[in-house]
Amino acid sequence: MxxxxxxxxxxxxxxxxxxxxxxxxxxxxxxxxxxxxxxxxxxxxxxxxxxxxxxxxxxxxxxxxxxxxxxxxxxxxxxxxxxxxxxxxxxxxxxxxxxxxxxxxxxxxxxxxxxxxxxxxxxxxxxxxxxxxxxxxxxxxxxxxxxxxxxxxxxxxxxxxxxxxxxxxxxxxxxxxxxxxxxxxxxxxxxxxxxxxxxxxxxxxxxxxxxxxxLSPLSPANMAAALEQADVAVEPGQQEGLAALSGGSVGEAVRLINLGGLEIYAELVGLLGDLPKLDRSRALKLAEAVATRGAEEKLDLLIALIEIFLARMARAGALGHAEAQEGAGGEAALFARVAPNAQVARRWAELAEKLGGRIRHGRAVNLDPAALILDTILKIRDTAAG
Structure with missing residues (x-):
């Protein structure tokens, strides 16, 4: 009790x-x-x-x-x-x-x-x-x-x-x-x-x-055991993605499940899958979906997932794509194309740091959330275009 x-x-x-x-x-x-x-x-x-x-x-x-x-x-x-x-x-x-x-x-x-x-x-x-x-x-x-x-x-x-x-x-x-x-x-x-x-x-x-x-991040096996102990239902095929995106954190994995984080990440990867081409209407739809009243948690989650996406892409390029996992949203092919080597990976790492500062500032001064997300996605497109 x-x-x-x-x-x-x-x-x-x-x-x-x-x-x-x-x-x-x-x-x-x-x-x-x-x-x-x-x-x-x-x-x-x-x-x-x-x-x-x-x-x-x-x-x-x-x-x-x-x-x-x-x-x-x-x-x-x-x-x-x-x-x-x-x-x-x-x-x-x-x-x-x-x-x-x-x-x-x-x-x-x-x-x-x-x-x-x-x-x-x-x-x-x-x-x-x-x-x-x-x-x-x-x-x-x-x-x-x-x-x-x-x-x-x-x-x-x-x-x-x-x-x-x-x-x-x-x-x-x-x-x-x-x-x-x-x-x-x-x-x-x-x-x-x-x-x-x-x-x-x-x-x-x-x-x-x-x-x-x-304390250290949990391994995928320990993550699965911890989620099972907590009676948190995990859909078949989600374990790998949860482990990758949660950084070995059970608490973060639960938040991803509660807010549909894997689906949001998959949509983000799908949106950016043709970089430097970008479906602007699809980008706007994603931005507006987390900008409505009461969607603050999903907005914060999307921002975190964008940062994770950029960090994983930079790491994949630097390490020869050992970090890209299909289970995290089907990102392997995208990472191999837009971050083919360590030199390009460094550019993505620099963008991640720069965008992180811009997003934090935008949130601090209460910029329109949809505009903030759309601007962030456009900056990613511009970097991919070189």
Missing amino acids: SVTEHPEPDKVEGAPHPRETKRLIGQDAAEAAFLDAFNSGRLHHAWLLTGPRGVGKATLGWSIARFLLATPDGDDDGGLFGDAPSKPISLKIDLEHLVARRIMAGSDPGLKVIRRGGAGSTDSDREKNLRDGKFSKDIRISEIRELTPFLSLSATEGGRRVVIVDAADEMNVQAANALLKMLEEPPAKTTMLLVAHQPSRLLPTIRSRCRELR
Whole structure:
């Protein structure tokens, strides 16, 4: 049973919340590194969980939380006859364990989760917006201050304690400075887990006080296993395209499925398939389809897919087209024709960087979305024309 009935800022639509995920897939190295620190008695008080969005950082954080709160401290030298206790070889805790059930219900006294709250300037507005799924754009100092009473518990009162901050790179300046003070004077038996999609956005002083666990993109096989575990239906023949376009991120794969990303990418490849020739009316139709009211998510997805398309084309040309996969939209023949070698590939890489800046600026100043997309497609055509 879910801990809450209202929307949550750290949940991907169409997938279970990380606390509900049964097992971490494809991140054995990160799990082993944490267990090695735990078993050797060198458990750091703060861990920075980094890597691309959607590869399992939050799942790892919740797995560590369950493990720490359900596993004896290890302070005793041995059991009844003085024999040393066995060292854990996995973070896995049975979801029927009392601690796991309390965490699922949001009632374990040893765990505190910090994330974006409801938007608004008053308590009543924030509470209402939280129920409606209208979240603040960042983690504010008011959320960080919720840690004060939690961390003030003595070890005898609260036992081992775990804090999850998801995502730490969403903290504003005031919140980051408040968290830094807590990291500088960590309470005993407290472990802080900071999930960060872009760790470079964190204060250097925060990063320096954490031990980093970097998670890697999932392989196609692990991606398929993770989607199956999340009960996400994948159509036959989609696995290869999802793995290619998601960058090994389960979260991104779910977003592609939810928004029809594979179909949009296939349409993009089809539109550009005759470069430098271009069906302008087809281009306009694609641009207008994501420019309607309520289509903001599809607009952002199309922009991301254009960037992915250009990056894959540049990489394919530089690497001899080893990156072009038919399963990602039938792009292999197109890439071989318009990016035949490393020299031309460099031109596409430069265009990708330039267009990325133009698109971000256009979005920032609220340019007409259809015009922005059409202009981007025309720039691609002009580059193909040489």
